Amino acid sequence: MQRTFSAFAAALLCLGPAVAGPDEDTIRSLLKATFDKPESRLVVDPVAIAGEHSIAGWTQGDMGGRALLRRKGREWQLVLCSGDDLKSADTLANVGLPIDAARTLAARLAESEGKLAPARLALFSKFEGLVMMDAVGQHPPQHHPHH
Numbered sequence: 001m002q003r004t005f006s007a008f009a010a011a012l013l014c015l016g017p018a019v020a021g022p023d024e025d026t027i028r029s030l031l032k033a034t035f036d037k038p039e040s041r042l043v044v045d046p047v048a049i050a051g052e053h054s055i056a057g058w059t060q061g062d063m064g065g066r067a068l069l070r071r072k073g074r075e076w077q078l079v080l081c082s083g084d085d086l087k088s089a090d091t092l093a094n095v096g097l098p099i100d101a102a103r104t105l106a107a108r109l110a111e112s113e114g115k116l117a118p119a120r121l122a123l124f125s126k127f128e129g130l131v132m133m134d135a136v137g138q139h140p141p142q143h144h145p146h147h
Contacts, residue, residue: 023049027056027069027076034078035060046112050105053097055086057113057124064120065127066109068095083127087113095130 024047036042040061047056052071058064066086068079085091087109092102113121 021049023047023054023071023076027054030069030076030078031056031058031067046109046116048105048108048112050108051101053092053101053105055105055109057116057120059120059123062123063126064123066124068092078133080130080132081127082130084125085130091130 028044042060044058054069056067069076089102089106093099
């Protein structure tokens, strides 16, 4: 019995990091519900989370970028979309994250993106500028041409 439990526990520990948590799934679902199109599927990965904030990398066809999200209670809300600017703790602090949270999130993003293929990572750089979202997570009228 002890050996069976240990083997099972070891298997769970090995699987743990690869299994998405409920927040990651919620973030992926939110972004897909907002931007996915039958003719152009949205792929959301990786998702880095630090406290009440998250950055999700996304690709859609030959375009990509990063989305900053904020937790409000049990829900996640889309704050803005950008490209490489969201890799910077300074940028994250400038858009309202406390500096310690910004540094932690930037470090977690770098760690999760370090596991990606260079071609996928390059797509995240294609989104230029910072596009703020409205209260319901939509682009303002002058939206970015891709998404």
